[in-house]
Amino acid sequence: MGPAGHVTGGGRVHCRLQRVPHPEQEHLEFPFREKPTGTGFRKEPLLSSLAEMSSEKGSGAPSAGDQGALQDATRLTLQASTEVRVQPFPRSPQLQRKLAKAALPAQGPLSKSMKELRAEKAKAEARIQSLEKRRADLAARSEMMKQQIHGRYEAMRAALKQDEQAAMETQDIDLKRTRAKLDQVLKTWNQHLDQVTKTISSAQKTLKDDSKATSGGEMEGKMENVSLKKSDGANIRLDEERFATLVHTLSNLCRQLRVELQRKTLLLDLLPVTVDAQTCHPQLTVTPEGSGLFCGAARSSTELLPLQFDSVCCALGSTPVSSGQGYWEVDLRCCFSGWAVGVAYGKLERKGQDKGCKLGRNRNSWCVEFRNGRLSAWHNDRHVACQRAGQPQLKRVGVWVHFDMDLLVFYDADTMGVLQSFSKAVMPMFDRAHHQLTEPLYPAVRLVKPDTQARPNHVEFCHSALRLSRF
Template identity: 25%
Template sequence: MNGESIRRNQQNLQKQRDVITYRMKKLAAKQAEITKKTDEVKEKIQKKYEDMKRILDEDLRITLTQLDIEHEAAEKLVEERIEECYHLTQELDQQMSETDIQSADTEKRISETLRLTDPDLIQMDEFKNQQLLSLTINLLLFIRSQVPVTKKLFQSYAADVVLDTDTAHPKLIISPAGDSVTYTDTWQDVPETECRFDTTLNVVSQQGFSEGRQYWEVEVSGKTYWELGLTYPSIPRKGREEDSWLGRGKDSWCVEYFNGDYTAWHGGVPHELTLLAGRKFTRIGVYCSFPGGMVCFLGADTMTPLHCFCAGTFTDTLYQALCPGHDNEGTNWKSLKICDASRSAPVL
């Protein structure tokens, strides 16, 4: 290569380097923009929660003050009645020291005092107080029905997921409704299809999605090994390539549970979720935002965040994917069951 060619090559490389450098600046600016927007939303939400707390605290103060005022009024009346009785006893003591004859007027005063100071005549408005308590209980029930707010939001994105029997590994049994998958030691007599997994215990959904937002939940209770997530249709189905395992290639995202440990996978990179070690959930939720390029996993019982992947932009249709795992020394025979994500999971 002569000097002129070297110079042109260096100029070309410099231009490409400048382009990459500029791209890095743009990415840094995007990072700052994302951080700023996230912080702004977090601040607004926090202020709203603080407003709600102030409103509830003020309402509590008003309600308790009303009860205190009524209590003080009733207590004052009781004290007045006690004082009346006390003064009368003083007068009677005086009369007893002066004469042993009780006048008719005295008898009348005693009778009238006993009538006016009858404790049964002093009543609190218990019916109204019970109504206050009932309204408070209703408010609590309403608040509980609205939280966690992430649950209410994700429920609005609930997807109807049906598993595709033509994709299921031959050692998997798919329910007639397509809503559960079970591992079995017995090789099923199923037709060979191009889309069927033949080495990994996977099954994917019949329908994919390529826009909007979707949320789905899987019941995982009683199992010691499972994987679930999302995948492009391009995930390898045949042979012993590791990429055919969920999350091991760039085609899929998943969370894996094995003997008490959680690991999030994508592109063959494991993210050990050590803070969740030993935690058990009845349901696992998966939220996907196509506009945001997000795949988020949650412990749906309490909406506990597990892990979130950001793909930036999805490049193909996404399908729900499940792996119920092998028998795991006889501890993992239960099914993975797709739940109605529009309804709340039981609280543990």
């Protein structure tokens, strides 16, 4: 038997199969033959070797052994080519790196996604840690706020206690002074009683002893000493006028304190209102601060804006209430004609004089209105009188909106008395369905045009807690 891959004398071809690694098939036997060269042997596929041998023999017919070897080699080659991709030599490290690099694009998106997920995980963990720290700090922060609030109330209680102690000491001084006066009168009357008692005893002795009877003039002198005019102490009493004044003052302070405490709660939701100049009627002039309005002569040269009221002397605020709570006050002390203070949706009509442009005369606005000496609350062209009999004219009107609860309340800002409240659950004379607040509410004010220009009307939104305070 000759070397592998060489044809022996008997015409038979010996083949050696080499295992070639493949990605899909671990081993593959592929037929080849070794062909002698000048420096050694070179591997060639068996089919090409057989073809060369056939051509070397010439045009003669191949022998039976050659034909059998050729058929076997052809069958093995076709079987290998149909099963897997044939690679005639092992993969080199360079080819393996190339294939690995070619496989990277398929793994790239997944690797990138994993990297992003890890970064997002680290970010979420850091955020959770920060939130947990803030959550732990909330209790400490709230406790510190409670201590500050407690300190303020303790200061108020201390001031009240000090004032109470001073009032009590004043009352004690008055009591001591009055008692001293009464003691003096009582002492005088006790002395008088002793004198009368002695005189009676003396008179009795005189009556028993006729021989020692004294003259009538002597007895009359003793009686005059006994009957001298003395104070009866009726005009000695505590200083009740001072006490009445003190009680009245404390009552006023208590009432004002209650009012201020209620206002304090509302001032926590104070809304800084400024007038939207683009909505003002031509006769209304906005103050430089933007919080006041003057009603004067019309500005004829000014071109009307789309959002401007052209006939009704009205204006809207620039900041609406769209959620939560909001409170503001309107100073009306310099408004000598009629006025209306309220809220309105942004879709309130601006052009014309019909009800759609007037506060309280449509479904888009609510107000309290003072006209012809009467105060009334208006909505959807329905009104109800506000009961303030015997009270002076309003100086300030407070407006509180609780948007989430569909609640609107008008206050007398001086007494914090409720002028009118609008809610889904009250006032059946109004259409309840329209009290559900569905759009942002804008502060609104309307002025009745004065008959003369001698006393121009002026209203102002109080937008500062310091300006609202009366102390």
